[in-house]
Amino acid sequence: MIPTHFTRFAAIDWSGAKGARHPGIALALCETGAAAPTLVSPPRGVWSRADILHWLRDQAETPLLVGFDFSFAPPYVERGAYLPGEAAPTTARAFWGYVDAHAPDADLGAASFLESRRGTHFYLGAADGTKADFLHFRRCEAHHNAAGFGKPSTVYDAIGAAQVAKASFAGMRLLHHLAPAIPVWPIDPAPHTGACVVEIYTTIAARAAGVRKGRSKLRDAAALDTALATLGSRAHTPLARYTDHATDAILTAAWLRANAARTDFWHPSALTPQIARTEGWTFGIT
Incomplete structure (x- = not known):
């Protein structure tokens, strides 16, 4: 249905x-x-x-x-955690609350959440290490890329004009509220x-x-x-x-x-219950 x-x-x-x-x-x-x-x-x-x-x-x-x-949501399935080594929740909806509780920024912003974890979970510049080490993707992004639709972005890359990290974590705060x-x-x-x-x-x-x-x-x-x-x-x-x-x-x-x-x-063919509750899916990726 x-x-x-x-x-x-x-x-x-x-x-x-x-x-x-x-x-x-x-x-x-x-x-x-x-x-x-x-x-x-x-x-x-x-x-x-x-x-x-x-x-x-x-x-x-x-x-x-x-x-x-x-x-x-960030990728979860690939590594079995959103922020490996950090005691973060394991479902998308709970993770939204976690971000909100740890981001005191104005107007549902979340830049401080990323900045306080730079080099550990997020790439904000060369001082954080090798950028390739931060390139983890959700299943919908990997599925979209495998179908030949281009290289996806990751929410762990927070630098440059094309980055989606800051908008995504601010969005997670909105979804929580x-x-x-x-x-x-x-x-x-x-x-x-x-x-x-x-x-x-x-x-x-x-x-x-x-x-x-x-x-x-x-x-x-x-x-x-x-x-x-x-x-x-x-x-x-x-x-x-x-x-x-x-x-x-x-x-x-x-x-x-x-x-x-x-x-x-x-009803995307690759969407499973686990992916739905942890990572979500982009409407239009089949």
């Missing part, structure tokens, strides 16, 4: 940056049909992570499928009423929309409309600024709407 009740679809381009307001966060929303997703205006000019948390809580009883572009309002698939079973949160990878949406490898970012109106049309969406309302964050959110919300009823996305 798969959930079939969703009529609203949102994608959130996330940020793990320090501070309390984050231009890197964008939220796009659409409903059943062909109208293009639109950006949701933040309540105070620029989104905070706490604002996103409050917005989600307000949507809990609505038929909303919402995707976040961060890793919902979101409970029990909205289930998080596949850590929780997919619901048949109300909202649901899934992990997304914006590059999957870009490829499905015909955006060539190496050109995943859309920075103008024409390119965005061409990609949206491939996903069955009408043209978007022009934006004041075409940032990667805004276009990623808009395109991925349209992709989520177009693919929300795919059985293979809700």
Whole structure:
């Protein structure tokens, strides 16, 4: 069985940056049909992570499928632990609470969690040792890579523009505070009423929309409309600024709407109960 009740679809381009307001966060929303997703205006000019948390809580009883572009948990299966040698929990949901309890950063940030463990669990620069020693991956990432879709990122690599570590650990804090309002698939079973949160990878949406490898970012109106049309969406309302964050959110919300009823996305062949409760899975990796 798969959930079939969703009529609203949102994608959130996330940020793990320090501070309390984050231009890197964008939220796009659409409903059943062909109208293009639109950006949701933040309540105070620029989104905070706490604002996103409050917005989600307000949507809990609505038929909303919402995707976040961060890793919902670190790798566990590969080494039998999230942080080998540290007395951390052994399930994703318990680990979210552990991160939250050990990260006093403002606005659900988690940079201090990584910085206090640099060289032990996280790579933040050459002083931490050999980078290759930190490259551990979840099963969904390994599965995606084996299928020829490119080299994945790991949440243990916290340096560089492409790193996903800071955003992911900040996201884990949000997921901890979101409970029990909205289930998080596949850590929780997919619901048949109300909202649901899934992990997304914006590059999957870009490829499905015909955006060539190496050109995943859309920075103008024409390119965005061409990609949206491939996903069955009408043209978007022009934006004041075409940032990667805004276009990623808009395109991925349209992709989520177009693919929300795919059985293979809700039942990936390689997803096991152990993987579901420890690492989660990216919606769209089959």
